[in-house]
Amino acid sequence: MPEYIPFNRIFKDAEERKALADALDGDCWHGDGPAGKRVESYLGEWLGSPHVFLTTSCTHALEMAMLVLDIGEGDEVIMPSFTFVSTANAVRMRGARPVFADIRDSDLTMDPEDVARKITPSTRAVIPVHYAGVSADFDGLRKAVDGRDIAIVEDAAQAVGAYWNDRALGTVGDIGCFSFHDTKNITCGEGGAFLTGDAGLAEKAEWVREKGTNRSAFLRGEIDKYTWVSQGSSYIPSDLLASLLEAQLRKxxxxxxxxxxxxxxxxxxxxxxxxxxxxxxxxxxxxxxxxxxxxxxxxxxxxxxxxxxxxxxxxxxxxxxxxxxxxxxxxxxxxxxxxxxxxxxxxxxxxxxxxxxxxxxxxxxxxxxxxxxxxxxxxxxxxxxx
Ligand SMILES: Cc1ncc(COP(=O)(O)O)c(C=O)c1O
Incomplete structure (x- = not known):
């Protein structure tokens, strides 16, 4: 019997071990520490995004997207049925309705013509999935939403470092969501990122990610106390994981x-x-x-x-x-x-x-x-x- 070839194997060497050991020896195990900040600015520079937030998973980045867009009961969000459950759960958790569109034979991404057919006055967002790291058809999708107030949220879980023309996936729509799960090209075990080019959405994302508080502004010294400003949850990964991710990004x-x-x-x-x-x-x-x-x-x-x-x-x-x-x-x-x-x-x-x-x-x-x-x-x- 020849040696079994698993479906996936994490690519790692002494660099990850050292990064984690150094982080363990340090004094910052919580999130948004020095490693987290370095990784966010590295990703922003590499991919060309002004606002990058590390998250605990892509699942959580998608949940954040629905929260910052204020999607709720009575709203519809169009997505492929051919995707991971997290795309639909993020919508459902807000009480909104996932609407499933068909995909294309050629590349398994969402068919813009079917998206156009499924748009109703209740449609608030579309979530294209870049299956296998291959970009969805943004020209087609933009034509489908055609000037309506419909956000494009990229489920770019599989697409870190892939491109649509000369733009990095995750930065083309209103919001992009990445995964750093250990089945992905670059990993810290469990992790993700939320990206946006919109300053208003970025401010809300900062609150949502920090349990619905403006604590991040407080930590930057911009306000003297932090308080409850929105719905939110705990979406910030530990600096231990950010250190691991930093080592992976170097390779x-x-x-x-x-x-x-x-x-x-x-x-x-x-x-x-x-x-x-x-x-x-x-x-x-x-x-x-x-x-x-x-x-x-x-x-x-x-x-x-x-x-x-x-x-x-x-x-x-x-x-x-x-x-x-x-x-x-x-x-x-x-x-x-x-x-x-x-x-x-x-x-x-x-x-x-x-x-x-x-x-x-x-x-x-x-x-x-x-x-x-x-x-x-x-x-x-x-x-x-x-
Ligand atoms: C298309 C898609 N969306 C979301 C996710 C969820 O990513 P995570 O495991 O980081 O929550 C995955 C994970 O496989 C995925 O493939």
């Missing part, structure tokens, strides 16, 4: 380069399987520069996906599906009632396979890509076992 080029190497090895090796019609490879639109967060492909037939996932597992390859669509999930049915079908979402989610992708695979990328091709060849040349 972001190395991480990106290695991921790109693995991604291209898969792409090159699997081109023949796509030519034979066994699988379909997704496209990257010309305005998008990916951060190589995910490598995925589609099988042609829904019935092939699960048996193939088993074959990959048997061959020691930790391949995985992605997202059970939210519009058909039990909780959506319970709170929203029966949902209209989303044909593209249902087919694309049912045929998707993700392959292992992490920097340490770089040195064995050809071997792994060959092993993947061998599994596909066995399966599609009649050894399906059926």
């Amino acid at each position: 972001k080029e190395r991480i990106l380069e290695a991921r790109a190497g693995v991604w291209h090895a898969y792409r090159d090796r699997l081109a023949s399987a796509a030519d034979k019609g066994w699988i379909r490879l997704p496209e990257i639109p010309p305005y998008a520069r990916t951060n190589y967060h995910i490598f995925h492909f589609h099988v042609r037939d829904l019935s092939d996906r699960d048996p193939l996932l088993n074959r990959f597992r048997e061959a020691g390859i930790g391949a995985s599906f992605h997202y059970v669509p939210l519009h058909n999930a039990p909780y959506a049915q319970k709170i929203l009632g029966a949902q209209p079908p989303l044909p593209r979402t249902e087919e694309l989610a049912g045929t998707l396979i993700r392959l292992p992708l992490f920097p340490d695979l770089e040195i064995v990328k050809e071997v792994v890509a060959d092993r993947v091709l061998a599994v596909l060849t066995d399966y599609f040349t009649g050894k399906r076992g059926d």
